[in-house]
Amino acid sequence: MSDINDLLKEALTDSLGVPSESITPEATFEDLELDSLALAELAVICEERTGHPVGDDNINIGSSLGEVSAFLDTITTPHKDSA
Amino acid sequence: MNDPIAITGIGLVTPAGTGTGATWRGLLAGRSTARRHPGLAGLPVDFCCAVPDLDANKRLTPKLALRLDRFTQMAIIAAREAAHDADLGPASYDPTRIAVVIGTGCTSLERYESYYGHLLNGHYRKISPLCIPRSIPNISAGEVAIDLHAQGPCLTTCTACASGATAIGTAKTLLDTGQCDVALAGGTESVCNRMSSAAFCQLGALSTRIQNPETASRPFDADRDGFVLAEGAGILVLERAADATARRHAPYAYLTGYGASCDAHHITALSAHGVTNAIRSALRDAGLQPGDVDHVNAHGTSTQFNDQTEASVFQKLFPHNPPVTSFKGTIGHSIGGAGAIEAAGAALTLKHHTIPPTANHHRPGPGIAIDLVTGVPRTADSLKTVVSTSFGFGGQNAVLVLTSA
Structure with a gap:
């Protein structure tokens, strides 16, 4: 869990209703049963919160949460409490 | 005159409560459910009849609930109750013979204030990709069909304030003409939002009794001054009377x-x-x-x-x-x-x-x-x-x- 970007974690639980226990670095969006519309919604949320464009290259159905976290870490200010 | 249609299941989500029992008890009590609504603060009419205990995250799942506007959340909750009430189990009917006909009078304006805000500010990319699929009037019928795997005719009727009755009548016609064997038919709407309140108010249709919201809706009374916006869903399970008799399910009444x-x-x-x-x-x-x-x-x-x-x-x-x-x-x-x-x-x-x-x-x-x-x-x-x-x-x-x- 500690490897998941905070913004991603919050968007998945609070906006897309993904149970927090299923949020692991290895899980893909497909594993979480999120469809392309849900990913489009996630991209808009990430873009709005970071001010950085987020496209299909960054978030797609086969992406793992670890990969997306790494991408989001590069465009967000790291949080102090990240392990 | 056609064979009678049996009403074999009922599901209700209303300002009197979620569920048929809660709604019936509320109707018998005959006390207004109109209250000030925090979401309408500052508007000329700041009250409505809202569903007090929808709790969609819990009744559905957070993942499903967050995808939907309230009118569809209510439709699914009511449809599940109606299907359960009618013993409409997965094995009881061919799914391709189950119709879903739901009436909705308006596009869901629940979140349009924020969508238009983004549009007016030039922030097109901030508009939710779900803006259209969660607000179009026919999505409640579509979502109910997905939820209950109903694969027969699926449509929304829109005749404004008559939409729910039109849906039930249309479903009767589908049954009368043999287009389906079962219909989940009803209506759903939530107009407990800012744009709906402001716009219906401008039309002069709403009661402006803001000092005493609970006395505002007074049908046929000498001092009536308009209606009170509300939200709710009602879904009936309809089937031909002979089919209900064959599976020994006693109907509430017949739709004749x-x-x-x-x-x-x-x-x-x-x-x-x-x-x-x-x-x-x-x-x-x-x-x-x-x-x-x-x-x-x-x-x-x-x-x-x-x-x-x-x-x-x-x-x-x-x-x-x-x-x-x-x-x-x-x-x-x-x-x-x-x-x-x-x-x-x-x-x-x-x-x-x-x-x-x-x-x-x-x-x-x-x-x-x-x-x-x-x-x-x-x-x-x-x-x-x-x-x-x-x-x-x-x-x-x-x-x-x-x-x-």
Whole structure:
């Protein structure tokens, strides 16, 4: 869990209703049963919160949460409490 | 005249509570559910009848609930209840023979304030990709079909405030013509949002009794001054009476008649001629005469004009003066949900031989001489035939006839 970007974690639980226990670095969006519309919604949320464009290259159905976290870490200010 | 259609399941989500039991108890109590709503703060009309215990995250799943606007959340919750009530298990019917027909009067404006805010600020990329799929009126029928794996005809009827009754009538037609074997039919709507309140208020349709919201909706009363916006969903399970008998499922009542008409007269003002035509058409479909009507579940919005016109038609068409009630005093006007909730309530009235009272009615308006049920429920043991009326902007009228099982 500690490897998941905070913004991603919050968007998945609070906006897309993904149970927090299923949020692991290895899980893909497909594993979480999120469809392309849900990913489009996630991209808009990430873009709005970071001010950085987020496209299909960054978030797609086969992406793992670890990969997306790494991408989001590069465009967000790291949080102090990240392990 | 066609074979009767049995009402074998009911699901309700209303300002009186989530579930058929909670709604029926609330209707019998006959106390207004109108309250100030935090989401409407600062608007000229800051109250409405909202569903107090929707709790969609829990009743659905967070993942499903967050994808949907309230009108679809309510439709799914009501449809699940209705399907369960009718014992409509996965094995009981061929899924391709199950229709879903749900009425909704408006596009869901619940989140449009923020969407338009982004648009006006040039932030197009901030508009949710779900803006369209979660707000289009037909999505509730689509989502219900997904949820219950119903693969027959699936559609939304839109006749404004008559949409829910039109949906039930349309489903009856699908059953009559053999297009399906079962129909989940009803209506759903939430207009408990800022844009709906502001816009209906500008139209002059709403009660502005902001000091005492709970006294605002007062159908047929002398001091009525408009309707109260609400939200809610009502879903019925309909099937041919012979099929219900074959699987030994006792119906609440039979849906025996549907009549529709258009005033072709004015976009918002009701015409006595159009109303009369719709009632006569529904009675003809049921093979009945006006004198057979034992009770009327009225549209009764609490606007000056609607109630006056509707009462004048009843007085002329039903000289035997059957008891009349309007649920809108208790649960307000949920637009596309209203006609379906009222049809469900009419079925419960027939089953329980009890007519819920019209809340907030103290003295009839001038020229209104109907036998309105007020104060407390009225027991009516010999109740056999109920007419439920619904009228929409655009002059679109839908009337249902229900007969005791």
